[in-house]
Amino acid sequence: MSEVRYTDQHEWIRLDGEEATVGITKFAAESLGDVVFVELPASGKAVKAGGEAAVVESVKAASDIYAPAGGTVTSANSALEKEPSKVNEDPEGEGWFFKLKLSDKGEFTKLMDAAAYAKFVESL
Amino acid sequence: MTSSADTLRRTPLYALHLELGGKMVPFAGYEMPVQYPAGILKEHLHTREKAGLFDVSHMGQGFLAGDTAALERVTPADVTGLKDGMQRYGLLLNDGGTIKDDFMFSRLAGEADLYLVVNAGTKEGDFAFISEKLKGAASLTPRFDRALLALQGPAAAAALEKLSPGISEMTFMQVRRASVAGAPAIISRTGYTGEDGFEISLEGADAEKVARALLADPDVMPIGLGARDSLRLEAGLCLYGHDIDESRNPAQASLMWSIGKRRKEAGDFPGAATTMGAQTIKRVGILPDGRAPAREGAEIADKSGRIIGKVTSGGFGPSLNAPVAMGYVETAFATTGTEIDLMVRGKPLPARIAPMPFVPNRYRR
Numbered sequence: 001m002s003e004v005r006y007t008d009q010h011e012w013i014r015l016d017g018e019e020a021t022v023g024i025t026k027f028a029a030e031s032l033g034d035v036v037f038v039e040l041p042a043s044g045k046a047v048k049a050g051g052e053a054a055v056v057e058s059v060k061a062a063s064d065i066y067a068p069a070g071g072t073v074t075s076a077n078s079a080l081e082k083e084p085s086k087v088n089e090d091p092e093g094e095g096w097f098f099k100l101k102l103s104d105k106g107e108f109t110k111l112m113d114a115a116a117y118a119k120f121v122e123s124l
Numbered sequence: 125m126t127s128s129a130d131t132l133r134r135t136p137l138y139a140l141h142l143e144l145g146g147k148m149v150p151f152a153g154y155e156m157p158v159q160y161p162a163g164i165l166k167e168h169l170h171t172r173e174k175a176g177l178f179d180v181s182h183m184g185q186g187f188l189a190g191d192t193a194a195l196e197r198v199t200p201a202d203v204t205g206l207k208d209g210m211q212r213y214g215l216l217l218n219d220g221g222t223i224k225d226d227f228m229f230s231r232l233a234g235e236a237d238l239y240l241v242v243n244a245g246t247k248e249g250d251f252a253f254i255s256e257k258l259k260g261a262a263s264l265t266p267r268f269d270r271a272l273l274a275l276q277g278p279a280a281a282a283a284l285e286k287l288s289p290g291i292s293e294m295t296f297m298q299v300r301r302a303s304v305a306g307a308p309a310i311i312s313r314t315g316y317t318g319e320d321g322f323e324i325s326l327e328g329a330d331a332e333k334v335a336r337a338l339l340a341d342p343d344v345m346p347i348g349l350g351a352r353d354s355l356r357l358e359a360g361l362c363l364y365g366h367d368i369d370e371s372r373n374p375a376q377a378s379l380m381w382s383i384g385k386r387r388k389e390a391g392d393f394p395g396a397a398t399t400m401g402a403q404t405i406k407r408v409g410i411l412p413d414g415r416a417p418a419r420e421g422a423e424i425a426d427k428s429g430r431i432i433g434k435v436t437s438g439g440f441g442p443s444l445n446a447p448v449a450m451g452y453v454e455t456a457f458a459t460t461g462t463e464i465d466l467m468v469r470g471k472p473l474p475a476r477i478a479p480m481p482f483v484p485n486r487y488r489r
Binding site (some may be wrong): 032036057058059060062081 | 163164165166203350356415417439440442447469479
């Protein structure tokens with residue numbers, strides 16, 4: 001069974017066994033507006049929790065996407081290069097950014113769960 | 125420009141923007157809609173396909189009375205040669221001959237006064253400057269209370285014709301007084317999108333009625349400042365404070381076309397000697413090779429990595445479905461096709477100098 005956690009930078013991370021998938025939340029996608037370009041990390045790249053991992057460009061501006069937890073990038077969603085609009089259409093599904101092999105599962109478990117994130121978004 | 129929320133001004137269409145779901149942001153001292161629920165991309169594409177309605181009431185309107193030829197003291201445009209019923213683009217130059225603003229001026233048929241529209245963020249300063257420079261010859265009366273709507277796109281003429289019969293016979297850069305949905309207006313066939321379209325100046329009290337009448341047309345969609353910016357960038361049009369400012373002269377800005385032939389020959393405008401001389405930098409269009417946009421402030425490098433300029437406007441062009449930019453480069457690199465790199469997030473992004481507009485103009489000549 002997979003578990004999903006959220007960051008205060010509006011990334012989500014879903015853990016399925018050893019592999020975690022990262023994307024941006026519906027809230028983030030709506031605030032960014034129409035996504036026109038995504039820069040994805042290369043497989044094998046090591047990322048730190050809170051470190052820059054990808055870039056998303058909307059018509060309005062560029063925003064960094066941070067790794068919710070540290071680890072090694074195992075793959076990236078290359079479909080976004082052709083169809084960046086998937087980030088807006090299905091941010092928490094087909095609009096995922098990259099997959100990670102976590103170096104420390106503890107970094108994952110201390111992130112917000114869905115209820116805590118919903119409360120956080122409401123407080124903004 | 126930043127202002128605290130409590131000092132932000134509102135246009136006569138403020139309530140309508142909220143009703144339409146506009147996302148309001150501070151811009152040039154006003155609370156303006158950056159987008160509506162459709163979003164920038166759809167708003168942009170709709171304007172090029174059908175028609176978009178923009179509230180540009182924050183811009184500075186006014187009337188110049190007296191010896192209006194004196195306006196040539198502060199602009200290199202040909203003012204005296206402007207025919208009845210025509211509008212023209214001009215640069216406002218400071219004493220040193222660099223660009224204080226850009227503006228439109230109109231000679232309404234049968235009227236002695238010139239009708240002016242300057243940029244929102246600069247309007248108070250511009251009006252004070254023009255008044256001071258023209259003291260004793262002409263007087264400038266601000267009408268910042270007036271509203272200004274822009275209706276842009278291929279369906280604009282048909283939509284406006286329904287509310288102002290006969291208006292579609294106008295051609296590009298013509299201006300006239302006419303009635304729109306019963307309200308008295310000054311209408312010019314101009315705009316800031318590269319599309320055919322109109323700008324409609326109204327008494328503030330009439331603005332909402334006219335805007336609602338235009339929006340009742342199924343072809344007309346409300347458009348925010350976000351799409352206004354991407355539309356003008358694709359059209360290769362300058363945004364004051366970004367692509368042109370007081371550090372640039374008209375030649376550097378590639379705006380020599382706005383200087384009247386008579387004025388060039390006479391060299392009778394501020395900074396004429398410098399502007400008419402050789403320039404070390406020039407404003408150019410830039411097309412990045414890939415899909416990554418380069419934003420304002422990105423440095424421009426030659427292929428050896430030497431910095432040769434800077435991006436002044438950049439983003440994604442929805443109609444081109446590709447990134448577009450403009451900026452200043454050393455003159456030697458200003459030729460169309462020259463390969464350059466844009467420094468984005470520390471990495472060189474291959475790009476080339478391109479002619480503007482990026483999307484062909486569709487004015488009604």
